[in-house]
Amino acid sequence: MAGTAWQVQLGTCGLRAGGKLFTSGVPDDAPGMEKYRDLPMFAVHYDQSANRVLMSVQGHFTPDDVQRLSDAVTAAVAQAKQHGDDFDVLVESPAFPVQAQDVAALLAGIMERGMPLTTGRAAVVVGSHLSLMQARRTLLHPRLQAFLSPVEAQAWLAGSNPDMPMPLGT
Numbered sequence: 001m002a003g004t005a006w007q008v009q010l011g012t013c014g015l016r017a018g019g020k021l022f023t024s025g026v027p028d029d030a031p032g033m034e035k036y037r038d039l040p041m042f043a044v045h046y047d048q049s050a051n052r053v054l055m056s057v058q059g060h061f062t063p064d065d066v067q068r069l070s071d072a073v074t075a076a077v078a079q080a081k082q083h084g085d086d087f088d089v090l091v092e093s094p095a096f097p098v099q100a101q102d103v104a105a106l107l108a109g110i111m112e113r114g115m116p117l118t119t120g121r122a123a124v125v126v127g128s129h130l131s132l133m134q135a136r137r138t139l140l141h142p143r144l145q146a147f148l149s150p151v152e153a154q155a156w157l158a159g160s161n162p163d164m165p166m167p168l169g170t
Contacts, residue, residue: 041065044072046079051120052088052157053080058095066106073110077117088120088157092150094127098134108138115141123153 042057042065053076057069080087099107115122122144126132135146147153 042069042072044069044076046076046087048083050088051080051083051086052090053077054090054092056092058093060097061099061103061107063103063106066103066110069107070110070113073114077114081117085117086119089114089118089122090153090157091122091124093125093131096127096131098128098130104134104138108140111139111141111144115143121145121157123147123157125150125153 041059041061042055044053044055046053053073055073055076061069098104111122120143122141124135124139124144124146126135126146126148129148132146132148139146145153145156147156
């Protein structure tokens, strides 16, 4: 439906060790991590008012999880394209640990198939320097940037220069 948010959610995730849930190598009882407990593995929807596809991901993905995410992204992008080709994408992944190489390659494939479908930008917010390095190594596109700060990501998406270089010092 035009004008409504489309959303997909799939299960919950996390790596349990010694009875504690770990995301990005941080135990879930660490300060600030309680907000990630029992969240879906991913959520994807198109926000028409912001003209933005919004995604959140967390946990360790399998290739099957990546396929389900890809299907959800395809549906959200189809809805966004009903309103034009200039939508942005914001991926929030503060509780998304570094992924296995095969999974990282499949995730990069979603980006490779998706970026030609928009003239807008894509920002990926990660939760650690290690995740930032993986994102910058695998998600290569001139209109895509990875950030540690959601504030910096939002500011970059709101900017006017899609060829802005990778942010320094993050």
